[in-house]
Amino acid sequence: MDKPELGRPRLTFWKFVLAVILLAGFYSLLLRFVRGLGASTNLSDAFPWGLWVGFKLFSVALAGGGFTLAAVVHIFNLRRYRPVLRPIILTAFLGYSMFIVSLIIDLGRPYRVWHPLVMWNEHSVMFEIAWCVMLYTTVLILEFIPALFERLQWKKALSWVHGITIPVVIAGVILSTLHQSSLGSLYLIVPGKLYPLWYSPFEPVFFFLSALCAGVAMTIFASWHSSKAFGKQLELPLLTGLGRVLAVLLAFYLTVRALDLLHRDVFHLLKLPRTETYLFFLEAVLLIVPMVLLFFRKIHENLTALYFCSVLTLLGVVANRMNVAVAGMEASSGTYYFPKWTELSITLTLVASAFALFALAVKYLPVFPVTSPVAGGHRAVSPKPAVQVLAGKLAVPELTDVRS
Amino acid sequence: MSKALLYDATLCIGCKRCEQACAEHNHLPYDDAVAAEQKQSEHKFTVVLNKDDKFMRRLCMNCQDPACASACPVAALRKTAAGPVIYEEERCMGCRYCMVACPFSVPRYEWNKLLPKVRKCTMCPDRVSKGLQTACAEACPTGATKFGERDELIAEAQQRIHDNPGNYVNHIYGLNEVGGTSVLLLSSVPFEEFGYQSGLMTEAMPELTYRVLSKVPDVVTLGGVLLGGVWWITNRRAEVAAAEGDGHASPIQGKEQERGQKKNG
Numbered sequence: 257m258d259k260p261e262l263g264r265p266r267l268t269f270w271k272f273v274l275a276v277i278l279l280a281g282f283y284s285l286l287l288r289f290v291r292g293l294g295a296s297t298n299l300s301d302a303f304p305w306g307l308w309v310g311f312k313l314f315s316v317a318l319a320g321g322g323f324t325l326a327a328v329v330h331i332f333n334l335r336r337y338r339p340v341l342r343p344i345i346l347t348a349f350l351g352y353s354m355f356i357v358s359l360i361i362d363l364g365r366p367y368r369v370w371h372p373l374v375m376w377n378e379h380s381v382m383f384e385i386a387w388c389v390m391l392y393t394t395v396l397i398l399e400f401i402p403a404l405f406e407r408l409q410w411k412k413a414l415s416w417v418h419g420i421t422i423p424v425v426i427a428g429v430i431l432s433t434l435h436q437s438s439l440g441s442l443y444l445i446v447p448g449k450l451y452p453l454w455y456s457p458f459e460p461v462f463f464f465l466s467a468l469c470a471g472v473a474m475t476i477f478a479s480w481h482s483s484k485a486f487g488k489q490l491e492l493p494l495l496t497g498l499g500r501v502l503a504v505l506l507a508f509y510l511t512v513r514a515l516d517l518l519h520r521d522v523f524h525l526l527k528l529p530r531t532e533t534y535l536f537f538l539e540a541v542l543l544i545v546p547m548v549l550l551f552f553r554k555i556h557e558n559l560t561a562l563y564f565c566s567v568l569t570l571l572g573v574v575a576n577r578m579n580v581a582v583a584g585m586e587a588s589s590g591t592y593y594f595p596k597w598t599e600l601s602i603t604l605t606l607v608a609s610a611f612a613l614f615a616l617a618v619k620y621l622p623v624f625p626v627t628s629p630v631a632g633g634h635r636a637v638s639p640k641p642a643v644q645v646l647a648g649k650l651a652v653p654e655l656t657d658v659r660s
Numbered sequence: 661m662s663k664a665l666l667y668d669a670t671l672c673i674g675c676k677r678c679e680q681a682c683a684e685h686n687h688l689p690y691d692d693a694v695a696a697e698q699k700q701s702e703h704k705f706t707v708v709l710n711k712d713d714k715f716m717r718r719l720c721m722n723c724q725d726p727a728c729a730s731a732c733p734v735a736a737l738r739k740t741a742a743g744p745v746i747y748e749e750e751r752c753m754g755c756r757y758c759m760v761a762c763p764f765s766v767p768r769y770e771w772n773k774l775l776p777k778v779r780k781c782t783m784c785p786d787r788v789s790k791g792l793q794t795a796c797a798e799a800c801p802t803g804a805t806k807f808g809e810r811d812e813l814i815a816e817a818q819q820r821i822h823d824n825p826g827n828y829v830n831h832i833y834g835l836n837e838v839g840g841t842s843v844l845l846l847s848s849v850p851f852e853e854f855g856y857q858s859g860l861m862t863e864a865m866p867e868l869t870y871r872v873l874s875k876v877p878d879v880v881t882l883g884g885v886l887l888g889g890v891w892w893i894t895n896r897r898a899e900v901a902a903a904e905g906d907g908h909a910s911p912i913q914g915k916e917q918e919r920g921q922k923k924n925g
Contacts, residue, residue, distance in 0.1 A: 301702075301767075377730075430887070442757070444872060585760075
């Protein structure tokens, strides 16, 4: 064929991988919804929560960047971080979408997922999480939708949604604080079941702090990836700043965890040659290594090293959530649980979909700021400054400024 | 006035009529194969365990302040004043937090059904509300399972231990465990031998989560004030900085100045 390759969609290696993952995932979903949980999972009466619950816990934790950065930019007014706010809101929105989708898959009766709206039990942590997740997902939509309105050039809608930015952001930070910690509170009621290395009356605090760490790490991670894929990224000084913040946050979180182990007098458990011990060390190493590294100038002023540290941190938080949800619950259950291939395949599909949706959104919506030439060099134009809108300085945002 | 069951393992002969009566009352299949099963399941809500000719029943303890009921986001599980912990199937969305939360790991799930339910002994709420005893207590030929007022059964259990101290472990299981249960157990061998955990906390479990949950309104109020306040301060600072007019103010300001110039001109 003499035709130029121009118009033909390229089948890259990663697209092929994605296609395989999605195909296997859809087949697994079919099994799940045709044959039920028993046939499609290794869950049992002794082990009723498995991989999908772990996935739910860490997809929300990794979405922690949404409220962290929204607070940094809009509440603490550190405007230099505005250029990354939108991509991070997007990662958060995708994280929560994955939570909701995996919840629907995991529920025995998915069509009753709306029940907490009308059937209340204010003594239930799960009830509070259900409400917070519903409300916060709405908040994330409101925080991200300006990107869509800009794309569609809907000026009126845009100015309306900018007008409510601050109350929405404040609501989002409060809701996130509540349910990030509540996901830890879920485990307060199982003192006899969760392995003592993880069971702590301060579990809600740990979940909240580690979500902050994950949020900052996610910001670095997303920025690096988008620079690879789209040539769009944060400038190094901004990422360096984030790296230093992450170092301090990790140090604080790890110190609190260590003090908790000390006060509960469970350090001796670390001498036992058990799976729990090894997994605990894995989690600890994944978080301690980036913490130490990030204090070095050579590391936090190097893009690749920063990225490496953010990956370790994210993996560390994932390990923590999996340890709490799966590994830590295994010994007391008297059974052995390893996810069935269908569980793994569906989880992988959700992760792959999140990456794919992120790529699509970045491609078609003004997620990253464009670099526009201004007098004296290049200046990154961030998505519209909502604070100034609120202060009445700007009636209708300038669309051309943001993206042509 | 709360009803309860007292099971005295020393009186049990292992006839399993309680199992059969339970299955009949709950419309579950019961035959020799089911009778031989030595564990609770979604089709067997109570089981008489047999170990070296010692017997022990297992069933939902119907806690006084149940962890499952506090865990359930849609209040499908509920403690009734009469004693039974009931399950309203039509509310349940299948999150299975009850199964995780239960300190006795009692609730079972219909894993092999497409639209599963949680299954457990609910202490025959229909019978109890009519003033009848539970199906298992009625079927028991030896009085090993006895139905009655919880207070009276506790007194009776204490009396039995007092009268025959050599016959019993000096412990009424369920008297104080997780704040007390509506099923009380007496045994001549340690309860742990039949899978009952010793050393459970004596406070009700729901308090573990509720003492955190009850702070939610405070977090919302204080969080709102704090974040709103911080925003007000930082934004004010930005306004002042803008008003003091450093050279590279925002392009918006530039426009306002332009507008002003046009008016003037």
